[in-house]
Amino acid sequence: AQTVTQSQPEMSVQEAETVTLSCTYDTSESDYYLFWYKQPPSRQMILVIRQEAYKQQNATENRFSVNFQKAAKSFSLKISDSQLGDAAMYFCALGNAGGTSYGKLTFGQGTILTVHP
Amino acid sequence: NAGVTQTPKFRVLKTGQSMTLLCAQDMNHEYMYWYRQDPGMGLRLIHYSVGEGTTAKGEVPDGYNVSRLKKQNFLLGLESAAPSQTSVYFCASSGRAYNEQFFGPGTRLTVL
Numbered sequence: 001a002q003t004v005t006q007s008q009p010e011m012s013v014q015e016a017e018t019v020t021l022s023c024t025y026d027t028s029e030s031d032y033y034l035f036w037y038k039q040p041p042s043r044q045m046i047l048v049i050r051q052e053a054y055k056q057q058n059a060t061e062n063r064f065s066v067n068f069q070k071a072a073k074s075f076s077l078k079i080s081d082s083q084l085g086d087a088a089m090y091f092c093a094l095g096n097a098g099g100t101s102y103g104k105l106t107f108g109q110g111t112i113l114t115v116h117p
Numbered sequence: 118n119a120g121v122t123q124t125p126k127f128r129v130l131k132t133g134q135s136m137t138l139l140c141a142q143d144m145n146h147e148y149m150y151w152y153r154q155d156p157g158m159g160l161r162l163i164h165y166s167v168g169e170g171t172t173a174k175g176e177v178p179d180g181y182n183v184s185r186l187k188k189q190n191f192l193l194g195l196e197s198a199a200p201s202q203t204s205v206y207f208c209a210s211s212g213r214a215y216n217e218q219f220f221g222p223g224t225r226l227t228v229l
Contacts, residue, residue: 001135005161009157015200033215035217037220042222043205043222043223044220044222044223045207045209045220047217052215066172091159091160093160095215100208102148102165102167102173103150103211103213103215103216104150104162104165104175104197105147105150105160105162105218107152107160108159109157109158110157110159111157111166
């Protein structure tokens with residue numbers, strides 16, 4: 001069975017500062033992919049960023065970037081120049097690409113991010 | 118495009134009552150999923166479908182049934198609701214197994 005662990009139940013950051021959310025995972029698969037999803041108070045799940053395990057280059061989407069350490073099974077999310085709109089619950093998720101996995105995702109417990117003005 | 122929609126958005130049931138949650142997607146996606154979200158536990162997969170007419174069990178399937186008679190719809194049923202099924206339910210769809218999943222807005226269900 002695969003697992004995803006987010007060890008930080010809550011994090012806070014000052015507006016315009018940088019914050020890093022941690023995620024570790026465990027899987028026996030070699031072909032997998034990782035996501036960060038954002039869930040604001042509206043409850044809507046929004047994709048922030050995606051990383052394929054076979055890619056060595058860390059994914060980046062505007063102010064959001066990841067630090068993907070495959071050997072350590074670590075997948076952290078860095079948010080630069082934090083904005084008030086970044087306040088949300090953030091979920092790390094792991095999916096397997098092949099065989100009978102059928103795209104099923106395993107989610108971490110979530111990290112609540114508070115942004116202070 | 119509406120994306121993924123869920124009906125209803127809120128519902129209160131009494132123990133033992135039954136109900137069906139409807140999920141619809143207009144993206145012609147093959148894969149559809151039902152998750153439940155509980156505090157401190159993230160999202161857990163209940164059931165999923167890899168195409169019209171197919172369904173399979175996820176991580177927490179007990180007490181739920183599903184059907185996918187049409188490609189665009191995925192129904193989640195509770196035959197006899199229990200307080201332990203109080204949760205927020207999310208439907209999601211994906212075009213390929215390794216692609217992004219698109220989520221509906223969620224249904225908050227309370228079982229008294």
